[in-house]
Amino acid sequence: MQRVTISIDDDLSQDFDRLTHEQGYTSKSEAIRDLIRTAVAARPNLPVEGACVASLSYVYDHHVRALAQRLIELQHDHHDIVVATTHIHLNHDSCLETVILKGPAGAVRALADAIQSQRGVRFATLNVIGVTAVHSHDHGHHHA
Numbered sequence: 001m002q003r004v005t006i007s008i009d010d011d012l013s014q015d016f017d018r019l020t021h022e023q024g025y026t027s028k029s030e031a032i033r034d035l036i037r038t039a040v041a042a043r044p045n046l047p048v049e050g051a052c053v054a055s056l057s058y059v060y061d062h063h064v065r066a067l068a069q070r071l072i073e074l075q076h077d078h079h080d081i082v083v084a085t086t087h088i089h090l091n092h093d094s095c096l097e098t099v100i101l102k103g104p105a106g107a108v109r110a111l112a113d114a115i116q117s118q119r120g121v122r123f124a125t126l127n128v129i130g131v132t133a134v135h136s137h138d139h140g141h142h143h144a
Ligand code: NI
Pocket: 062, 087, 088, 089, 090, 094, 095, 096
């Protein structure tokens, strides 16, 4: 068993307490463990082989220091798989971006992970629209 200390802003912590109370949790730790289990189980099973088309949407606070610049740099670093980016100014603080990605599934996943894990990026959702398997068929399993 490991002990983990995390920081959560007051608003989010109160919302979480309200939710877990409604759900009947008596232990905040168990509620957080369940969230982690769900996150681990829900990670999309994106193959690392083949080419895919995907959209990545997320909200971020453009006041977070250097975040907008980092997101632009990440996209430029992967200009070979970034097809288009739509940026919407939601309000004074928040921006919504949807990035259309096309390329090797592993590279698409890696870029989506790099963007999602930036501090200040929220609600990131990767939607893989299609994967074209280009298996080399020399790795010991069969396809129906
Ligand atoms: Ni904006």
